[in-house]
Amino acid sequence: MSIINLDYLAANPLLPEVQEAMIEAIKKNYSNPSSQHQLGDEAAAALQQAREQVARMINSPVPKEVVFTSSGTESVNHAVKGVAFSNAEKGKHIVTSNIEHNATLRTLRALKMMDYRVTSVPVDEYGLINPSDVADAIRDDTILVTIMHSNNEIGTIQPIEEIGQITQEKKVIFHCDAVDSVGVVQIDVQKLGVNLLSFAANQFYGPSGVGGLYIRRGTRIWPLLDGGVQENNKRAGTENLIGIIGMGVAAEFATREMEFRIKHARKLKQKLIEGLQSRIEDILINGHPELSLPNLVSASVQFIEGEGIVLMLDEENIAASTKSACAAGALQASHVLLSIGRDFADAQGTLVITFGRDTTEAEIERFLEVLEEVVQTLRNMSPLYIKAMQERAEGVALS
């Protein structure tokens, strides 16, 4: 039986055209793009083509501004550590938000152990940052503002353009972690006013383990990987050419299909939210109702645990995710959900449902049916639920 994939965030399936291009690259047996002979020239040409495809996707006018990396995580590490290390003499203060991805959070934690200082701005109940909070947080010794474009747990999209205006006025380097946005919604690095922007191929039907970092010309940043002169001297190491070729084709299709993908996802998202709200009582939809990713729904199912839901869905051949399991593997509540005001219990009951261009309405329908049953089954076993229902009944009786 085929599996209904509602965990696109973990990794998008490869587009057939991406698969074809990667298989062709494997058969071609490319040499090293840095080599001095004709075998190297062929590889260099393939690398350049991919760079142009990716640059077009984010509207970078200069393909050289695109640096290929091994993941969104590497891109974020490169951006944050690269700016921190190269600007240490100017200052050691960094501004971020309360709901960043672990790639940013844990990078900043490492930097704190090296005497960097971090100010983290809060978000409102929808997960939105107030740009004036960012402006207020910037000090004389601030060398970097790092804010995500969209949140990977609740989907809320931040006012990056406004923050970009602030950082440009205050002449502070601005990095935007756009891993969950690039290829999903329109991203224009010129319009956003960012110096650095991170993204990853597996969010737009390219391979896992291939990422990109946009570095605006003139941005003061050290490499994360020192060594050879690859990637215009910005990122050493022989390139993962097969993966990069796949990313290039994926970028080409993301640019071409963007409108269709957004429209399709919005329709599914609406159906999903309506279905959840009509079928399941005591469910909270997280994130901003409009300023949000079209391909993600976060729902806190009260009185039960997300882990249990995911396990039971898996038995019914539906793949979904909680995203609440913490870094250490312990059952810890998501810092994002706590930041928007969810309590510990509701955070534990949260599902992150992500889908894509090949997801059908029938799959959403099937998911809703199964989820309704799963939730009822789990709630019937949940002391929390039983207690809440008793209290509610007593409340009704008393009133």
Place this chain on the structure above:
Amino acid sequence: MSIINLDYLAANPLLPEVQEAMIEAIKKNYSNPSSQHQLGDEAAAALQQAREQVARMINSPVPKEVVFTSSGTESVNHAVKGVAFSNAEKGKHIVTSNIEHNATLRTLRALKMMDYRVTSVPVDEYGLINPSDVADAIRDDTILVTIMHSNNEIGTIQPIEEIGQITQEKKVIFHCDAVDSVGVVQIDVQKLGVNLLSFAANQFYGPSGVGGLYIRRGTRIWPLLDGGVQENNKRAGTENLIGIIGMGVAAEFATREMEFRIKHARKLKQKLIEGLQSRIEDILINGHPELSLPNLVSASVQFIEGEGIVLMLDEENIAASTKSACAAGALQASHVLLSIGRDFADAQGTLVITFGRDTTEAEIERFLEVLEEVVQTLRNMSPLYIKAMQERAEGVALS
């Protein structure tokens, strides 16, 4: 016309079995190994298999000690920076050698800008390090010794086991850059006594852009990439699973074919050196005559430039390399060749010829024939050569 590849060091061609495994992985469309559902389980199993294959190749008893990275360069950066940052309170002194790869050199250069101090031990005319020099260089504040296993320009293999004994006695962390050795000669991490060992798949017929770092349990080291808990919390970022699967198969074959590969390469190397010495006058063979990689010959052709030779070989469909072009792309002499006592001019005339399991004696023969002509053509245009020949003739006339 097919091309004779004598630049295996830049990138080995993929083994047919590696190609097949990678193509199968692409078609399988694996999900994310970290996911909580059955799609994730399949991916996690494939990842684990590759880790075991790689661990066997280097005789690591615990597969978890193998961390997948995006290149040999990343592995070296991870090892050197990871130890430097995590042990900064103990000291900031690092011991290395004069002939390391740029991945180490430029990483150390970055660390020097962060107040780390580096002692670099010399090499003899064969490129060999004297272990007692390493012992003498270690101070109370030494936190790391980083020495390469074999040199990528001259092939010389260092006495790593003896250095490992010294670092163990002195309780200093020892990293070995074995990028050009793993999969080429037998590497046994237990025997070598290293804490950290770097390697890359494209040196043993696996894909480019996939590397590994052996981290002995208990070694104090920070991640280079902070974020998720992938790779046992040692290297964040969604894995390049397609590439890693390719590396696993390549490792399996390297283990199985090791004896044959070494024997075959030694035969070709002998033929090559004898051919060079008998056909071309004024040629210097670099590196140690015995303690050396079997698949590499470095030859300095006097009075002409390596770049010219490579270009003319390319016209005859032979791929070779100089490896003397420096990081900045300028015509700078190799630090390795200068370290073993070659002068600037001889260093400029150096070819690095690398070959592999599919290289034939006929290809070596054809290369020797073409090279003989190319060298004569270039020398006939070289003022340096004409002057040297005139002086030699006068010397003969005078004597």
